[in-house]
Amino acid sequence: MIRKIYKFGGASVKEAEAVRNLKQIVENHKNEDILLVVSAMGKMTNAIEKVLADFRAHDGQLGWEAMTPIMEFHEKIITDLFEPEKVDAVIEKITLLLIELYDKLQDTHKAYDYQYDQTVCYGELISTTIIAAYLNESGIPTRWLDACKYVITDDTFRSASPDWNETRLRIQKLDTEHIRGLVCLTQGFIGSTNGGKHATTLGREGSDFTAAIFANCLDAEEVTIWKDVDGLLNADPKRFKETVKIPHISYSEAIELAFYGASIIHPKTIKPLQNKNIRLNVQSFVHPDMEPSVIDKENGMTIPSHIVKDNQTLVSISPRDFSFMNEHNLKTVFEVCDELRIHANMMQTSALTLSICFDHDDAKREALMESLKESFSVKYNENLQLYTIRHYEEGLEKAFIAGRKIYLEQRSRATAQFVIG
Numbered sequence: 001m002i003r004k005i006y007k008f009g010g011a012s013v014k015e016a017e018a019v020r021n022l023k024q025i026v027e028n029h030k031n032e033d034i035l036l037v038v039s040a041m042g043k044m045t046n047a048i049e050k051v052l053a054d055f056r057a058h059d060g061q062l063g064w065e066a067m068t069p070i071m072e073f074h075e076k077i078i079t080d081l082f083e084p085e086k087v088d089a090v091i092e093k094i095t096l097l098l099i100e101l102y103d104k105l106q107d108t109h110k111a112y113d114y115q116y117d118q119t120v121c122y123g124e125l126i127s128t129t130i131i132a133a134y135l136n137e138s139g140i141p142t143r144w145l146d147a148c149k150y151v152i153t154d155d156t157f158r159s160a161s162p163d164w165n166e167t168r169l170r171i172q173k174l175d176t177e178h179i180r181g182l183v184c185l186t187q188g189f190i191g192s193t194n195g196g197k198h199a200t201t202l203g204r205e206g207s208d209f210t211a212a213i214f215a216n217c218l219d220a221e222e223v224t225i226w227k228d229v230d231g232l233l234n235a236d237p238k239r240f241k242e243t244v245k246i247p248h249i250s251y252s253e254a255i256e257l258a259f260y261g262a263s264i265i266h267p268k269t270i271k272p273l274q275n276k277n278i279r280l281n282v283q284s285f286v287h288p289d290m291e292p293s294v295i296d297k298e299n300g301m302t303i304p305s306h307i308v309k310d311n312q313t314l315v316s317i318s319p320r321d322f323s324f325m326n327e328h329n330l331k332t333v334f335e336v337c338d339e340l341r342i343h344a345n346m347m348q349t350s351a352l353t354l355s356i357c358f359d360h361d362d363a364k365r366e367a368l369m370e371s372l373k374e375s376f377s378v379k380y381n382e383n384l385q386l387y388t389i390r391h392y393e394e395g396l397e398k399a400f401i402a403g404r405k406i407y408l409e410q411r412s413r414a415t416a417q418f419v420i421g
C-alpha cells in the first residue's frame, strides 16, 4: 500500500546535483511505501512553451535544430549523472521522446490549447524517465508510471479537471499491484482524456495538485512537497527581508492564503487532502532534516502573512444616470464579470462606484468596458499591486507601502488589503 506521496518540483531537479539530492532523500525513505510525483526539470516547461511558439510562428516548418535547447539541457544532466558506459542508453531513451515531441510540435494547424498539452507534457515525461533510470541505477528499485493512464480528465486543455470516479478506479488498482520496497514514480501536471487518447495538463504549477489527486484516491497518510525554502514562510523572501517560518496551519487557512495569492502551494491542492484528512508537509530539500511546516485540520498559528500580487488592474464602475450602486446595478456588473470569467481579487462599493481589482488581462478589461458602456462609466488603472496582510496588526503595512500611492484599502477582522501603485 502506498502511504506517502512526495512531490518534487522543477527547482528540486534542475541539475544533476539536485537529482542526486533527490536520490538521497528517497534513499532515506525508500522503505516507507512512497510514490514520487515529479515535475519537468528546472525551467523546461517554459522552454517547451517557447519552442512551441516558434513552431507556430513558422507553421510547423522548423528543422531538428529547434530542439537543441531542450536536448542539450537534458543531455548535460544525463552526462553528469550516469557512469560513461550508461550515458548512451539513457540518451537514446530521451531521444525517442524528443522525436515524438518534434512530431507533435509540427501539428500547428491544431488549436493552441490542444497542441500545448500534447507537447508541453514531454517536460515531465523526459524528467521522470531520467530520474527513474538514475534511481534504478543507484540501487533503488523504481517503477515508472505513466500519469496519463491514471489521471483521467475532461478535455479542457491547459486547465483540465479530473474525472474523479475514473481516476480513482485506476489509481486504486495501483495499490493492489504495488510491491513493498519498490518506489513508484510518476509525472506531475499531466493526465489524459478518457481512453488515454489525448494528453491534458492541469494548469501551470499543477504538480502539487497531481500529488493531492493520488493521495486522495489512495487514502494516503501524507503528502510532502519538497521545496527550496525551509517550509511555509509568512512572506516571499524575494520581496521581504525578514520572513518567518509558519510551523503549522489549518487547511482553511492554507486555502485563504492561496486565495490571496501566496504562491507556495497550488490552490487546488488543499481540498482533496482536506476531504480525506491527509496531512500536507512543506519541507526543505536543501535541509531535509529540518522539521516541515504542517497543514492539517487542527488550528495552527496565526502569525501575520504578507502576500503580494503583481500586475493588477483596478476598474471603477459608476452608473451613468448617477443612480446609486444598488443591488440591481451590482447584479448587472457581476453577470458580465461572470460571463467574462473576471475573477475579483478584491472589491469595494461606495454609494456611486463599484471598484474591482483583478489580474491584468487587456482582452477581458476591454470586453468588460464594451459590455457596460451604455449604462456605466468605467475607468481603470493598470500595473498595480494587491498587497494582503493576513492576521493584520496595526502598522504592519507601512514598510512595504512607504512612499507609494494607495488606490484602495480594506480591512476585515483578520485581513487588510491595499491596492497600490
Ligand code: ASP
Residues within 6 Å of the ligand: 009, 010, 039, 040, 045, 046, 123, 188, 189, 203, 204, 205, 206, 207, 208
Ligand atoms: N512543470 C509544470 C510547470 O512548470 C508543472 C509544475 O511544475 O508543477 O508549470
Ligand code: MG
Residues within 6 Å of the ligand: 009, 010, 011, 039, 205
Ligand atoms: Mg514548476
